[in-house]
Amino acid sequence: xxxxxxxxxRSGVDGRALVxxxxxxxAAAGExxxxxxxxxxxDEAMHGLNRTYRGKDRPTDVLSFALxxxxxxxLLGDVVxxxxxxxxxxxxxxxxxxxxxxxxxxxxxLHVLGHDHQQAAxxxxxxxxxxxxxxxxxxxxxx
Numbered sequence: 001x002x003x004x005x006x007x008x009x010r011s012g013v014d015g016r017a018l019v020x021x022x023x024x025x026x027a028a029a030g031e032x033x034x035x036x037x038x039x040x041x042x043d044e045a046m047h048g049l050n051r052t053y054r055g056k057d058r059p060t061d062v063l064s065f066a067l068x069x070x071x072x073x074x075l076l077g078d079v080v081x082x083x084x085x086x087x088x089x090x091x092x093x094x095x096x097x098x099x100x101x102x103x104x105x106x107x108x109x110l111h112v113l114g115h116d117h118q119q120a121a122x123x124x125x126x127x128x129x130x131x132x133x134x135x136x137x138x139x140x141x142x143x
Contacts, residue, residue: 001035001073002026008040008083014098021102021137025109028136034074036109040101043084061085062104064111079108099139106133 002022006015022038041049043059050056050063059082066077081104083097090100110129117123134141 003035003037005038006040006083007045008042011040011083012097013040013083013101017098018101018105022105022109024137025106025133028133029109029113031074031076031113034076036076036112037078038105039078039080040083041080043082046080046082046085049080059085061089062108064108066112066114076109077112079105079112081105081108102137102139103134103141106130106139109133 002019004015004019004022006013018038022036026032026034026036046059046063047057050058050060053063053065054060061082063080064077065080067075081101083101086100086104087097090097093100107130110126110133115122115126115129117126131141
């Protein structure tokens with residue numbers, strides 16, 4: 001199940017498509033029965049989250065908060081995406097906003113699943129998994 005919330009007025013995001021894609025990505029990651037929270041925010045909101053939780057005084061494109069939820073429903077965690085930053089990055093890549101949101105969703109999902117990119121070996125592994133998940137939703141990677 002995807003718990004979706006878009007806090008950005010007139011974002012231009014196709015929320016239904018984003019939720020459907022998140023479900024496909026969960027299945028491709030072997031987490032078909034898990035739940036994920038997905039929230040879209042502005043740069044202003046993301047700046048506050050990034051400062052509070054990472055000590056970085058600037059907005060970022062995506063933040064992930066993994067949970068270890070015992071019980072009958074496996075709740076993986078929260079993925080928060082800045083629509084403002086995604087829009088700028090999409091323009092840089094000459095890609096549609098929706099496609100950039102899918103790319104950031106993949107990245108955030110992999111973080112809640114325990115992937116990281118601090119070390120070279122971790123980065124290579126995460127990039128391989130990003131490409132695999134992108135293929136599962138027919139997303140060109142990289143742009």
